[in-house]
Amino acid sequence: MIRFLLALFAVAALMVPAEALTVRFSWVGIPACATVSPAFELGEVPAGTKKLQFGMTDLNVPAFPHGGSAIAYDGDAVKRGAVRFIGPCPPPGERHNYRWTVEALDGADKVLGRGSAEAMFPP
Numbered sequence: 001m002i003r004f005l006l007a008l009f010a011v012a013a014l015m016v017p018a019e020a021l022t023v024r025f026s027w028v029g030i031p032a033c034a035t036v037s038p039a040f041e042l043g044e045v046p047a048g049t050k051k052l053q054f055g056m057t058d059l060n061v062p063a064f065p066h067g068g069s070a071i072a073y074d075g076d077a078v079k080r081g082a083v084r085f086i087g088p089c090p091p092p093g094e095r096h097n098y099r100w101t102v103e104a105l106d107g108a109d110k111v112l113g114r115g116s117a118e119a120m121f122p123p
Contacts, residue, residue, distance in 0.1 A: 019046045021115035023102050027123040037083035046112040049073050049104040054083045060096040088121040095120045
């Protein structure tokens with residue numbers, strides 16, 4: 001019975017949902033087809049966060065691999081150009097909706113929090 005309770009506790013600990021974090025960004029000043037990431041304002045970043053994992057999706061063409069990257073987190077805002085990715089480049093005359101997803105990771109790459117934000121490009 002004790003082993004069962006310990007196993008149940010271990011499974012329950014793995015099922016704890018990641019905390020929600022807030023993400024804000026703007027495409028203003030970011031040129032089309034460039035690999036310059038916007039600056040990000042983050043809120044409610046969980047204690048113990050060591051890295052932030054960024055990923056971008058074109059919601060109009062979700063199969064296109066825009067990618068993203070992880071950066072060290074020291075409590076400051078994320079500056080413009082800090083994230084490596086393939087920039088937004090919709091066809092001429094079109095606007096696409098892009099979603100940035102951010103995961104807060106601890107030192108062992110466990111997800112502590114997750115959030116996302118969307119904006120049209122060009123703005």
